[in-house]
Amino acid sequence: MVCRGAKNALIMVALSCCLFLLAAPGLPAQAKNSCINCHGLFDPPLGINAEEFAGSIHAQKGLLCTSCHGGDSSSDDMTQAMGKAAGFRGHIERAQIPALCGKCHSDAAYMRGFNPSVRTDQLSQYQTSVHGKMLAKGNSHVAVCIDCHTTHNIHPPNDPRSSVYPANVARTCARCHANAEYMKDYKIPTNQFALYSTSVHHEALAVRGDLSAPTCSTCHGSHGAAPPGVASVERVCSTCHVFQQQLFDSGPHKAAFGAMGFPGCITCHSNHAIQHPSDGSIGTGNTAFCVRCHVEGDAGYTAAAGMHAGLVKLDGEIQRSEEILKRAQVSGVEVGQTAMALTEAQDDLTKARVAIHSARPDAVDQNIQAGLKVTDKTWQAGLAAMKELKYRRQGLVASIVAIVLVLIALAFLIRKIEAPKPGETK
Ligand code: HEC
Ligand code: HEC
Ligand code: HEC
Ligand code: HEC
Ligand code: HEC
Ligand code: HEC
Ligand code: HEC
Ligand code: HEC
Ligand code: HEC
Numbered sequence: 001m002v003c004r005g006a007k008n009a010l011i012m013v014a015l016s017c018c019l020f021l022l023a024a025p026g027l028p029a030q031a032k033n034s035c036i037n038c039h040g041l042f043d044p045p046l047g048i049n050a051e052e053f054a055g056s057i058h059a060q061k062g063l064l065c066t067s068c069h070g071g072d073s074s075s076d077d078m079t080q081a082m083g084k085a086a087g088f089r090g091h092i093e094r095a096q097i098p099a100l101c102g103k104c105h106s107d108a109a110y111m112r113g114f115n116p117s118v119r120t121d122q123l124s125q126y127q128t129s130v131h132g133k134m135l136a137k138g139n140s141h142v143a144v145c146i147d148c149h150t151t152h153n154i155h156p157p158n159d160p161r162s163s164v165y166p167a168n169v170a171r172t173c174a175r176c177h178a179n180a181e182y183m184k185d186y187k188i189p190t191n192q193f194a195l196y197s198t199s200v201h202h203e204a205l206a207v208r209g210d211l212s213a214p215t216c217s218t219c220h221g222s223h224g225a226a227p228p229g230v231a232s233v234e235r236v237c238s239t240c241h242v243f244q245q246q247l248f249d250s251g252p253h254k255a256a257f258g259a260m261g262f263p264g265c266i267t268c269h270s271n272h273a274i275q276h277p278s279d280g281s282i283g284t285g286n287t288a289f290c291v292r293c294h295v296e297g298d299a300g301y302t303a304a305a306g307m308h309a310g311l312v313k314l315d316g317e318i319q320r321s322e323e324i325l326k327r328a329q330v331s332g333v334e335v336g337q338t339a340m341a342l343t344e345a346q347d348d349l350t351k352a353r354v355a356i357h358s359a360r361p362d363a364v365d366q367n368i369q370a371g372l373k374v375t376d377k378t379w380q381a382g383l384a385a386m387k388e389l390k391y392r393r394q395g396l397v398a399s400i401v402a403i404v405l406v407l408i409a410l411a412f413l414i415r416k417i418e419a420p421k422p423g424e425t426k
Helices: 002-023 034-039 050-055 065-069 094-105 108-112 122-128 130-136 145-149 166-177 192-196 200-207 216-220 229-238 242-250 252-260 264-269 299-330 336-358 361-418
Strands: none
Touching: 034 065, 094 108, 094 122, 094 130, 094 145, 122 130, 145 166, 166 192, 166 200, 166 216, 229 242, 229 264, 242 252, 242 264, 242 336, 252 264, 299 336, 299 361, 336 361
16 A cells, blocks of 8 residues: 555656646647657656657557557547547556457558568467467466567567567577576476577577577477477478488488487487587497497497598598698698698588488498598698608709809819919019
């Protein structure tokens, strides 16, 4: 009650301020929005940041406070502006929000009038999501439109100010999904954001600005957000990693994982904390994925060891060639052609690393052997370049010695010519 009284007093002070300002002479006349004039003076939750709202897509496209709340924005009189007669709708319950936004956003004819490319399936998609289904059952903890988009500061997704701009999405979802207190009634982990923040995808998107890397909503859907489920995980990854998917499908793991109820890609790579894999991820070492299932003596274990050895061998050969070619180049021997050829071996190594997804040693070995053939040649070429260098150096020393000898001989000759002949006088 005390609280209520204090609140009302504050409101009255603010209100008189507001009315004073409105009555002040000399203020420029502009298209009247009494809602902003008054609510712009309050603190949240009643306060609206007038500048923010003016920058939002809705205000930019000419929508008013009354587009969502009803009422009469031409009147300074609270009771009229926010009157029942003017169709005013005050506080909007969370459960009503999807329908409010959907009233316009599901109306294709209306939306086309503003922007023909904007989709109109958000509400219908939302109703299929875990959020939408739980909201329909009366749970208002789940995300509704304004939790992801904000209420009065909405921007299109390609605007960096938007809460759903790709680089901002993870933080938007994390407001709930990383908040253990908020999520305490649910049986799901709250570590997705923390894990994702360590991932190659986060690094690509947020650190390197590569907008083609996935954030939460890329894998889960934005409006249809749901866990992908075993069957569709691969489809999620393969929208971007097509070759790995094709190779995985062509090999023995596809059926074997299926029988065990394991999803494809994430059984090895995990879902949220995906790291840069390396040649150590395959084989029988303790960083290898393979030893989680394969044990010494089985065919997969033997194959894993073989594939690892092949990758390491080719990688070593490439480095050996690179080093010798660099030494030659620094000393001025022309090795550009050979260095170019070496990139082919690098390509073969990349292909071999992708080919491991088939779990077929022969497919990997094919690329390894092709690469080794190239490194064999580049190594020989490197050796030849070093030989030439040695030869050139020997030649250089020989010519310097020869020149010095000639100079000495010349000096002798000159002295001999200039020396006074016997009997000659100066
Ligand atoms: C002269 C000041 C003034 C004007 C003009 C005004 N409001 Fe309000 N509004 C208030 C005050 C004070 C409250 C809080 C008291 C109350 O709940 O009645 C409020 C409450 C609200 C609420 C919350 C209602 C609730 O149930 O909690 C909304 C939404 C709102 N106003 C929107 C509008 C809109 C839209 C307009 C323009 C059509 C508008 N207001 C015009 C002062 C104003
Ligand atoms: C796109 C629709 C939309 C527009 C346009 C809009 N609002 Fe709102 N507004 C909402 C929704 C939805 C909520 C409920 C948010 C919540 O529950 O947190 C809300 C909440 C509010 C509240 C908080 C009161 C409360 O507790 O519910 C006030 C005050 C308010 N709006 C005033 C305004 C004013 C003033 C404008 C114009 C500057 C405006 N709104 C424009 C959708 C809109
Ligand atoms: C009175 C109709 C109306 C209501 C209600 C409405 N919107 Fe909009 N909204 C629009 C219009 C018109 C646009 C501008 C479309 C454009 O030109 O891109 C828009 C744009 C948007 C955009 C940017 C789309 C884009 O890519 O350009 C988002 C996001 C958005 N609204 C979310 C919401 C949310 C969330 C709500 C509910 C709180 C809501 N809208 C309520 C009419 C409405
Ligand atoms: C769980 C978070 C989340 C919820 C809930 C959500 N959105 Fe979105 N919304 C996004 C994300 C992320 C994007 C950008 C990526 C995309 O377009 O899918 C987006 C994009 C949009 C766009 C722009 C589409 C376009 O084609 O440019 C509109 C409009 C929109 N949402 C409206 C809504 C409406 C209406 C609701 C409620 C029915 C809603 N959103 C609920 C996350 C959400
Ligand atoms: C307002 C808080 C809130 C926001 C914001 C939010 N969520 Fe949720 N989300 C929830 C709650 C609560 C659940 C219900 C938990 C459950 O499934 O039992 C949920 C469920 C989910 C589920 C289903 C989990 C499961 O296995 O049952 C997924 C997936 C999900 N959210 C993804 C997202 C994504 C992606 C975003 C951002 C684009 C997002 N959420 C934003 C509150 C939120
Ligand atoms: C690269 C794709 C990808 C990205 C990015 C991603 N997820 Fe997931 N997420 C998955 C997969 C796959 C699952 C596991 C589904 C299964 O096992 O059925 C999952 C599971 C979940 C679940 C269910 C509970 C759990 O932890 O298993 C929630 C909630 C969730 N993710 C939220 C998020 C949020 C929030 C983000 C962003 C911070 C995010 N996800 C980013 C793919 C992704
Ligand atoms: C929207 C596209 C997209 C989706 C979906 C996607 N990724 Fe990625 N992924 C990328 C991009 C972009 C990179 C960064 C490549 C780079 O580092 O240059 C990447 C990197 C990776 C890497 C590291 C590659 C390296 O060279 O170190 C792995 C492993 C990976 N993703 C696995 C997955 C898995 C598993 C899934 C499904 C759960 C998945 N990705 C879903 C786009 C995607
Ligand atoms: C049996 C374990 C396993 C499975 C299943 C698996 N991967 Fe891999 N993946 C690896 C290993 C090991 C590497 C590292 C290869 C290397 O660098 O030597 C790798 C590397 C990658 C890379 C980095 C680029 C490359 O190919 O070297 C991407 C991207 C990738 N995997 C995506 C996927 C996707 C998408 C799926 C599902 C279709 C998948 N992986 C399934 C083990 C697996
Ligand atoms: C989640 C468990 C799991 C992981 C992790 C795993 N495998 Fe397998 N793999 C299997 C199962 C199950 C089979 C089929 C039964 C069998 O032959 O052992 C199989 C079969 C194979 C085969 C075919 C063997 C044959 O019979 O010809 C090869 C090769 C293979 N795996 C290699 C690998 C390599 C390499 C890795 C690491 C990059 C790996 N596997 C990781 C479970 C796994």
